[in-house]
Amino acid sequence: MPLTDKQQLMMDFIETYTIDRGFPPTIRDIQEGCKISSTSVVDYNLRILERGGLLKRSREISRGIELTRRKRSDSIQVPVLGPISAGNPLMVAPIDIRTLDSDDHVAVPEEIINQHREIVAFNVKGQSMINAHIDDGDVVILSLTREIADGDIVAAWLKTDDEITLKRYFKEGDQIRLQPENDEMEPIIVNAADVEIHGKVVYLMRGY
Amino acid sequence: MPLTDKQQLMMDFIETYTIDRGFPPTIRDIQEGCKISSTSVVDYNLRILERGGLLKRSREISRGIELTRRKRSDSIQVPVLGPISAGNPLMVAPIDIRTLDSDDHVAVPEEIINQHREIVAFNVKGQSMINAHIDDGDVVILSLTREIADGDIVAAWLKTDDEITLKRYFKEGDQIRLQPENDEMEPIIVNAADVEIHGKVVYLMRGY
DNA sequence: AGCAAACTAGATCAAACGTTCTATTCTTGT
DNA sequence: ACAAGAATAGAACGTTTGATCTAGTTTGCT
Numbered sequence: 360m361p362l363t364d365k366q367q368l369m370m371d372f373i374e375t376y377t378i379d380r381g382f383p384p385t386i387r388d389i390q391e392g393c394k395i396s397s398t399s400v401v402d403y404n405l406r407i408l409e410r411g412g413l414l415k416r417s418r419e420i421s422r423g424i425e426l427t428r429r430k431r432s433d434s435i436q437v438p439v440l441g442p443i444s445a446g447n448p449l450m451v452a453p454i455d456i457r458t459l460d461s462d463d464h465v466a467v468p469e470e471i472i473n474q475h476r477e478i479v480a481f482n483v484k485g486q487s488m489i490n491a492h493i494d495d496g497d498v499v500i501l502s503l504t505r506e507i508a509d510g511d512i513v514a515a516w517l518k519t520d521d522e523i524t525l526k527r528y529f530k531e532g533d534q535i536r537l538q539p540e541n542d543e544m545e546p547i548i549v550n551a552a553d554v555e556i557h558g559k560v561v562y563l564m565r566g567y
Numbered sequence: 568m569p570l571t572d573k574q575q576l577m578m579d580f581i582e583t584y585t586i587d588r589g590f591p592p593t594i595r596d597i598q599e600g601c602k603i604s605s606t607s608v609v610d611y612n613l614r615i616l617e618r619g620g621l622l623k624r625s626r627e628i629s630r631g632i633e634l635t636r637r638k639r640s641d642s643i644q645v646p647v648l649g650p651i652s653a654g655n656p657l658m659v660a661p662i663d664i665r666t667l668d669s670d671d672h673v674a675v676p677e678e679i680i681n682q683h684r685e686i687v688a689f690n691v692k693g694q695s696m697i698n699a700h701i702d703d704g705d706v707v708i709l710s711l712t713r714e715i716a717d718g719d720i721v722a723a724w725l726k727t728d729d730e731i732t733l734k735r736y737f738k739e740g741d742q743i744r745l746q747p748e749n750d751e752m753e754p755i756i757v758n759a760a761d762v763e764i765h766g767k768v769v770y771l772m773r774g775y
Numbered sequence: 776a777g778c779a780a781a782c783t784a785g786a787t788c789a790a791a792c793g794t795t796c797t798a799t800t801c802t803t804g805t
Numbered sequence: 806a807c808a809a810g811a812a813t814a815g816a817a818c819g820t821t822t823g824a825t826c827t828a829g830t831t832t833g834c835t
Contacts, residue, residue, distance in 0.1 A: 371684075378681050380625065381633030383590050385822060397784050402824075404782095417588070421629040421791060421822055425589030468674030471774070492700035492773075512775070563773040565700075566679070567720070573812095593792060605814050610794075612812090629792055629821065 362411075366404050368393050370413060374426060383424040437467045439480040439498060465498055471562050475502035478561070481514065481525070488512065488525050490540035493563060499525065500562035512560040513537075518553050528556065570619075574612050576601050578621060582634060591632040644672040645680070647688045647706060673706055679770050683710035686769070689722065689733070696720065696733050698748035701771060707733065708770035720768040721745075726761050736764065 362370070372392045376384040384392065386401045395401050405424070409416050417423030465480050472478055483497045491512060493499065501514050513528040515537050526537035526547070535554055537547040570578070580600045584592045592600065594609045603609055613632070617624050625631030673688050680686055691705045699720060701707065709722050721736040723745050734745035734755070743762055745755040 380631075381591065381623070382625075382630050385629070386824095387822070395783090397786095398823080399785080399825080400783055415589070417590075419790070419823065421593070422590050423823085466676030466678045468676060470674045489700070492697070492702045494700045559775075561775050563771075563775075565771040567767075567769050567771070571812095594794095595792070603813090605816095606793080607795080607815080608813055627793065627820075631793085 362408075363404075365393065365395070366408055369401070369404055370408065370426070373414070373424060377426070383422045385422055437465055437472070437478060437480045437500065439465050439482055465564065467500060467562070467564075471500070475504070475561060477503040479503065479558070481523075483525065487539040487541050487544055488527075490542070491527070493525065493540070493560075494565070496565070498564045499560045500564070501558035502561045503558040505556075507556050507559055514557045514559075516555045516557060517547070517549065518555065523557070525560070528559075570616075571612075573601065573603070574616055577609070577612055578616065578634070581622070581632060585634070591630045593630055645675045645686060645688045645708065647673050647690055673772065675708060675770070675772075679708065683712070683769060685711040687711065687766070689731075691733060695747040695749050695752055696735075698750070699735070701733065701748070701768075702773070704773070706772045707768045708772070709766035710769045711766040713764075715764050715767055722765045722767075724763045724765060725755070725757065726763065731765070733768070736767075 369389055372389060373384060376388065376392065386398050386405070389395065389401045389405075390398055393401075405414070405416060408414050412427060415425045415427050417425075467478075467480070479501050481499050481501060483493055483495060483499055486495055493512070499512075507513055507528055509529050511528050512525060514523050515526050515528070516523045524537070526539055529536040529538060530551075531548070533551060534548050535551050535556075537549070537554070539546065577597055580597060581592060584596065584600065594606050594613070597603065597609045597613075598606055601609075613622070613624060616622050620635060622635055623633045625633075675686070675688070687709050689707050689709060691701055691703060691707055694703055701720070707720075715721055715736055717737050719736050720733060722731055723734050723736070724731045732745070734747055737744040737746060738759075739756070741759055742756050743759050743764075745757070745762070747754065
């Protein structure tokens, strides 16, 4: 269905109005916002848009306009615990990654979350994983699982240190090699007892 | 602020109602939905909730209720049009990126989408943007806008060719330089008339 | 030009809806 | 038990708002 300029304008207005205010506009809001001369013209065009499947109207209900966007699903707000690999406040007890404070959240589609038991997000600081194309400022989603395989990218806490870092994980006998993906950095090899692996990277998000 | 049972019920009702119908409930909707005896009781509690910062009300406006921090938000299924930079079927007419077929979708949080008018997703094929840390298999979200700035990563269609590729965009007089982010690849310099820029990368998602 | 369909204008009506007022009942502390 | 504040009830009022009707204007087609 081809949209007239007016109809396109109305669609845009309805969308921005709804996002802006949290509720859809009335017919008269649309009239004013799109400089349309009469409510009946708005109604007329809304009917066309509804017939075209671009929106759904609830009759006799104020602001009963819903844009039928593409199929919707839920996003979950995941706490962002970063920055990872920058120094966190000194901690003496074993770090429980779930109890770290966070004041920020990032929306993650439910589809991605559902595959994992428990997840958190980390803000990546620094370029220690740059060869794995994980850049400064990226947000990584960690699955808080104990099932770690060689080569996984993990959030590791060195007990001798006071920070959590992102490294590639390799088990080598009694020892664990934490391999940065950066030519200028050396692998860290520690006894398994001296490190806690809190989870592995399952998703990455980057805004531009 | 501690919530009474009734207030919690109201919050839940408002949230599910809004997600369900696409617009917030009226005071009388809440009254019915929460089995409250009077509109004034609803109003009374709404004022408390508003004072507590849990929602915002627009006075004298029907359904003027907006929850301030929704713990869930929507994701939109965005069609994945990829793979980008692999050969698409030969096309003779100017490519309208919106009409390309896609049988796959990816969920993108509404927060990200809302900042852009129209978006599509592309499956990245190949490593031409590897220095920008965009890897084979990543999914990039494109904003279909004409507002392209130098240095933006864009989806470009060379009219002499039959494929869409991801490149960094630089305008150089009458010509456009399409710069791969890969040391082994040469920039493509073409007349502005021989290329169509369909949108720029605004988000990147990568699963592991 | 002539006609039909698409579109626009403005007014009006009834229902939906937020607001407010007064009165009553329920809690809580002393 | 008593007072004071918190919460509830019910009604009434006025504005907002969707629906509708009639009439006029524009557009597209032959």
